[in-house]
Amino acid sequence: xxxxxxxxxxxxxxxxxxxxxxxxxxxxxxxxxxxxxxxxxxxxxxxxxxxxxxxxxxxxxxxxxxxxxxxxxxxxxxxxxxxxxxxxxxxxxxxxxxxxxxxxxxxxxxxxxxxxxxxxxxxxxxxxxxxxxxxxxxxxxxxxxxxxxxxxxxxxxxxxxxxxxxxxxxxxxxxxxxxxxxxxxxxxxxxxxxxxxxxxxxxxxxxxxxxxxxxxxxxxxxxxxxxxxxxxxxxxxxxxxxxxxxxxxxxxxxxxxxxxxxxxxxxxxxxxxxxxxxxxxxxxxxxxxxxxxxxxxxxxxxxxxxxxxxxxxxxxxxxxxxxxxxxxxxxxxxxxxxxxxxxxxxxxxxxxxxxxx
Numbered sequence: 001x002x003x004x005x006x007x008x009x010x011x012x013x014x015x016x017x018x019x020x021x022x023x024x025x026x027x028x029x030x031x032x033x034x035x036x037x038x039x040x041x042x043x044x045x046x047x048x049x050x051x052x053x054x055x056x057x058x059x060x061x062x063x064x065x066x067x068x069x070x071x072x073x074x075x076x077x078x079x080x081x082x083x084x085x086x087x088x089x090x091x092x093x094x095x096x097x098x099x100x101x102x103x104x105x106x107x108x109x110x111x112x113x114x115x116x117x118x119x120x121x122x123x124x125x126x127x128x129x130x131x132x133x134x135x136x137x138x139x140x141x142x143x144x145x146x147x148x149x150x151x152x153x154x155x156x157x158x159x160x161x162x163x164x165x166x167x168x169x170x171x172x173x174x175x176x177x178x179x180x181x182x183x184x185x186x187x188x189x190x191x192x193x194x195x196x197x198x199x200x201x202x203x204x205x206x207x208x209x210x211x212x213x214x215x216x217x218x219x220x221x222x223x224x225x226x227x228x229x230x231x232x233x234x235x236x237x238x239x240x241x242x243x244x245x246x247x248x249x250x251x252x253x254x255x256x257x258x259x260x261x262x263x264x265x266x267x268x269x270x271x272x273x274x275x276x277x278x279x280x281x282x283x284x285x286x287x288x289x290x291x292x293x294x295x296x297x298x299x300x301x302x303x304x305x306x307x308x309x310x311x312x313x314x315x316x317x318x319x320x321x322x323x324x325x326x327x328x329x330x331x332x333x334x335x336x337x338x339x340x341x342x343x344x345x346x347x348x349x350x351x352x353x354x355x356x357x
Contacts, residue, residue: 003043008246010111010196015071018088025073025085030066031240038066040082041242042074049074049082062104063095068238068250069110069196092141094198097259109198109238109250112142114190118201118210119146119164121154121175128310131167133200135263135314142198144171145190149206151177167307169270176210184213193246203254211251215243263318269311271303 009029019027028042028049038049051066059065066072066087073086093110117133119125130146137144146168151157157175164173172190177183191197191214199207241249266273272294276284280291286308287295297303 004041004045006041006043008194009041009242010113010194010248011071014091015088019071019073022073022086025075026077027071027088028074028082029240030068030070030072032237033066033068034237038084040072040074040084042077042082044077047082048080049084051084055085063093063107065107067093067107067110068240068252069112069198071111090141094136094140094142094200095262096136096255108200108252108255111196112140112198112250113192113195114197115140115142115144116147116187116190116197116199116201116207117144118149118199118205118207120150120202120205121148121157121160122150124202124205125154125160127163127167128306129202129258130164131268131307131310132258132260132314134168134171135265135268135318136258136260137200138264138267139262146171146173147187147199147201147210148173148175149177149210151175151183152179166304170267176206178206178209178213184210187214191243191245191247191249194248196240196248196250198250198252200252201254205254207254208251211241211249214249215241260314260317263314265311265315265318269307269314272308272311275303 006027006029011027011029015027019025026042026044028040028047030038030049031041031046032039036050038051040047040049049072064087066084070090071088072084073088074082074084076082090110092112094108094112094115095105096108097105115137117130117137119130119133134144134146146164148161148164154160161173161175174186174190176186187210199211201207238250238252241251243249275293275297276286278293279286279289281289284292284294286292289295294303294308298305298308
């Protein structure tokens with residue numbers, strides 16, 4: 001049997017050096033994951049895999065478990081099902097807070113080189129959601145690229161494109177339409193042999209359709225539009241696909257909710273940070289202070305008030321991320337009494353006040 005060269009799967013010298021520390025194990029890459037089911041590609045081919053009992057016992061958080069894109073160390077080269085013992089250090093990871101009220105994190109995809117953030121140019125177009133994707137995208141360690149899909153359904157493409165640029169500082173934006181011949185070719189400069197592209201976006205924005213175009217075949221199931229002009233959710237699990245040109249693509253399920261686990265606001269909102277540096281006061285809240293460069297930019301039409309609100313919302317959400325309700329309340333009280341020397345002194349003042357009663 002001809003062995004597979006996993007260097008073609010993005011297994012570079014960094015991963016090779018780390019993998020050499022694990023004796024009697026061989027490397028592979030996770031290409032499919034759904035609940036506790038894994039599929040890996042290794043030098044021995046495509047195999048099902050399961051995590052070892054020790055791995056399961058030692059895992060502390062959901063992000064410790066293997067995800068699509070991970071390089072893992074395996075045993076059982078002759079067995080039909082391999083056993084995963086270790087996850088090699090990730091060079092990048094797109095992580096969101098799991099949907100619902102849970103505070104747990106969910107690793108969507110790892111070891112990504114370029115992140116295609118897809119948004120359709122119909123009624124699903126939403127600048128605030130795009131800001132959220134970009135904040136997490138920059139934090140992932142990959143290079144984000146905004147992919148505007150379904151331009152054929154848009155009545156004013158230049159208008160929406162201008163709006164997208166206002167929230168995409170330092171990010172390339174690509175307009176696509178699979179209805180038009182070669183309407184997806186704008187993506188090809190970003191797709192390179194041995195590099196991994198992840199498609200991220202809401203349900204039904206056309207990620208799977210674009211992937212089918214790049215593959216040259218209808219492998220990924222797609223659906224049309226619903227009555228409300230929004231796409232139907234199709235992809236239900238994450239999968240890594242090897243294209244004929246040697247590049248790798250990760251398709252992910254659509255995400256209606258995108259909670260922040262962590263975010264890089266310094267890059268996604270660098271325009272506001274740059275303005276804030278010019279404010280008269282270092283602790284400017286950008287509300288009523290004199291000499292506020294942020295408010296000046298809003299008054300002059302350079303910056304939208306909605307973008308500032310989104311920045312403050314994401315900053316607050318990111319700061320409280322991972323805290324339970326009691327910890328969040330404690331932080332709020334601490335901030336409320338910051339002028340009194342913090343929460344510790346605030347408690348002291350309350351006690352003294354009660355003694356005087």
